[in-house]
Amino acid sequence: xxxxSRRRYDRRVERxxxxxxxxxxxAPIDRSEHELADxxxxxDSLVGTLGQSGVMNVDELRRGIESMPPAAYETASYYERWxxxxxxxxxxxxxxxxxxxxxxxxx
Amino acid sequence: xRYRPGQKVRVAARRHEGHHRTPAYLKGKHGTIKRVHxxxxxxETHAYGLDGLPEQSLYLVxxxxxxxxxxxxxxxxxxxxxxxxxxxxxxxx
Amino acid sequence: MSPHDHNxxxxxxxxxxxxxxxxxxxxxxxxxxxxxxxxxxxxVLQRIDWLIxxxxxxxxxxxxxxxxxxxxxxxxxxxxxAAALELDLDPGPSPVVIALENTxxxxxxxxxxxxxxxxKALLGPPPDWYKSVPYRSRAVxxxxxVLAEFGVQLEDGVNVRVVxxxxxxxxxxxxxRPAGTETLPEEELAALVTRDSMIGVAIxxxxxxxxA
Numbered sequence: 001x002x003x004x005s006r007r008r009y010d011r012r013v014e015r016x017x018x019x020x021x022x023x024x025x026x027a028p029i030d031r032s033e034h035e036l037a038d039x040x041x042x043x044d045s046l047v048g049t050l051g052q053s054g055v056m057n058v059d060e061l062r063r064g065i066e067s068m069p070p071a072a073y074e075t076a077s078y079y080e081r082w083x084x085x086x087x088x089x090x091x092x093x094x095x096x097x098x099x100x101x102x103x104x105x106x107x
Numbered sequence: 108x109r110y111r112p113g114q115k116v117r118v119a120a121r122r123h124e125g126h127h128r129t130p131a132y133l134k135g136k137h138g139t140i141k142r143v144h145x146x147x148x149x150x151e152t153h154a155y156g157l158d159g160l161p162e163q164s165l166y167l168v169x170x171x172x173x174x175x176x177x178x179x180x181x182x183x184x185x186x187x188x189x190x191x192x193x194x195x196x197x198x199x200x
Numbered sequence: 201m202s203p204h205d206h207n208x209x210x211x212x213x214x215x216x217x218x219x220x221x222x223x224x225x226x227x228x229x230x231x232x233x234x235x236x237x238x239x240x241x242x243x244v245l246q247r248i249d250w251l252i253x254x255x256x257x258x259x260x261x262x263x264x265x266x267x268x269x270x271x272x273x274x275x276x277x278x279x280x281x282a283a284a285l286e287l288d289l290d291p292g293p294s295p296v297v298i299a300l301e302n303t304x305x306x307x308x309x310x311x312x313x314x315x316x317x318x319x320k321a322l323l324g325p326p327p328d329w330y331k332s333v334p335y336r337s338r339a340v341x342x343x344x345x346v347l348a349e350f351g352v353q354l355e356d357g358v359n360v361r362v363v364x365x366x367x368x369x370x371x372x373x374x375x376x377r378p379a380g381t382e383t384l385p386e387e388e389l390a391a392l393v394t395r396d397s398m399i400g401v402a403i404x405x406x407x408x409x410x411x412a
Contacts, residue, residue, distance in 0.1 A: 014122060015131035021313030021364060022132040022176065023337040029349055030334070033327045036252075039223035044325070045247035046230050049239045051293075052247070058368075062315055063126040063154035078316070078331050080222045086229070093156070095238055104228050128366045130313050132340065145296060147368055165367055172362075181344045184359035190367035 017070040018062075043079040047086060056089050064088045108164050109193055114140045116168060117199040118191060126154040129195045133187075136175050137199050141188060142167035149192070164193040250290075251325065256395035258289045259322040259372055262299070263398065264390035267377040277301060280372060284322065292321025294370040300363060301374045302400075307358050308373045309347070309400030311339035312365040319370040323395050330399065340364060350401040373400040380406035 015023075036044070050056040064085025065073070073081065090096040110116060120135035128150050143166055148159025172185040179185070234241045262284060266273035276283040280299040284291035291297050297319060300308040312318065313336045318326040329335050338346050343360045354360070363371050375397040381389060388407075396402035 013120065013131045013134045018314055019131045020333050020336040021130045021311075022341040023333070025334055025337050027334040029329050029332060029338070029346065031327075031329050031350075033329070036325055037219070037223070039219070039226050041248055041251055042230055042244075043226045044251055045244050046226070046233065046239070048247045048251070049243045050233075052243065053239050055238055057153060059126065059148075059150040059154035059159070060156070062150070065315065066126060077220065077222075078328070079226070080220065083222050083226055083229070090233075090238075095236075096232075101225065101229055101232060104232055105225060128314060130364065130366060132313070144367075144369060147295075150367075165369070167369075176341055180342055182359050185343070186359065186361045187340055187364065188361060189364040190369055192367070 016066055017068070017073045018066045040079045043082050043086075047082060050086070050090075055095060056086065056093070060089045061085050108143055110140045110143070110164075110166060110196060110198075112140050112142060115199045116140060116166075116196045118168070119195050119197055123151070125151065127151050127195075129191060130189065132175060133170065133189055133191070136170055138168040138170040138174075140166050141169040144190065147192075149194075165190055166193065166196065168196070251320075254320055254322075254324040256323045256393075256398065257390070258284070259319070259395070259398045260390040260393035261287055261289065262322070262372070263374055263393045264386050266299075266374055267389055268386050273301075273374075276374070290321050292319065292370065294319070294321075294368055296369045297322070297372060298369055299372050299374050300361075300400075302376045304355075304376075305358060306361050307347075307352075307354055307400065308361050308363060308371075309339060309343050310363050310365060310371045310373060311336060313337070313340055314364075314366060317365040317368075317370065319372050321370075322372060323398055327395075347401065350396070352401060352403055373398050375400075375402075375404050378404050378406040 047061055051058060061082065065081045067088060068076065068081060068084055076084065087096065087101065091098050115137065117137050118129060118133045118135060146162035147165050149163050150159065153159030167188055168191045170187045172179045172181055172187055173183060175187055230244065233239050262276060265287060266276045272283065276299050280297040281291040284297065302308055316326055316331040318330060320326060340362050343362045347354065365371055375393065378392065392404045392407065394402050394404065397404050
């Protein structure tokens, strides 16, 4: 981290892990792109459908993502964060029963 | 609608636990109202199973980059625009 | 359930090699939600179809039309959502879409520092870099360095205006029409408008003449 970016960052304002504007970094932007895998398209579409159906809204999705433990947020991929959020929010709402998805995967 | 285009405002510097859409780098910063948007459900409650009502006024606020960052490495004319909810804005000189 | 299922093709991998653990979990989640009646299978499949058919060609049509039709440009700048509907384009679920016009003195660049808000109905899904932490961090604090990394040379006297999509408004940049395109028809103009130029990290260029 350069002295310049450190000077710009104001440590007096607290921020959560998702709140990245001006976060000190000199990391170059990796411009490589990938076509969405079918599981990523599916995750996006599940969220869109849950929204259309009034089950979960986009503010809840964002809140769910922001509730990830910071270390998990940093290492998870984009749609892995969405998965975490949907499981968290839907379990909170009682739409999913805690453990039932794990049980299904175990069979 | 409390503010009008051209009015000088300051983004509140308060702490907020939980979901909110005011970025840390703008808290406490001074800007100018650029546009008055429509009203929207409050994400701070809408994110927690509530209906987000009453809708809150949303504003497009313009900031001089040199007012946001110490030693901003760009032009004095560079600007940062962000959408900020009315309850995060205060009147400023 | 996958985007290919309803076409009768099974593209499930023979092994789990190359797929993260989340992939199976997401498929299982989808099946579970459909079985429980939380969402409808057809609704999900329609949503998949919608997502994979989104493309920046739609946004490019808005830009090209605004380049050739000054009255349309005024309508586009006043209400991009309505302008998209005028061209039979789907502006997406966001209630407000705003077009930001680049001029001789202002260059716009869009970012979502808090997550990844993006006009995907008009541009297709966002590129990975747009959603990345380095872009979200640096675009607001040092946009000119980011533009330089993307190979954008701004003319003297051009100011940079970064727009952080912090709420539910979606922003689309209207890049400047390149010089030397005066005789091009609208469809060829649209082909010059790249996705990146509508985010604000590229500038459209006139096509290079092909040697006879």
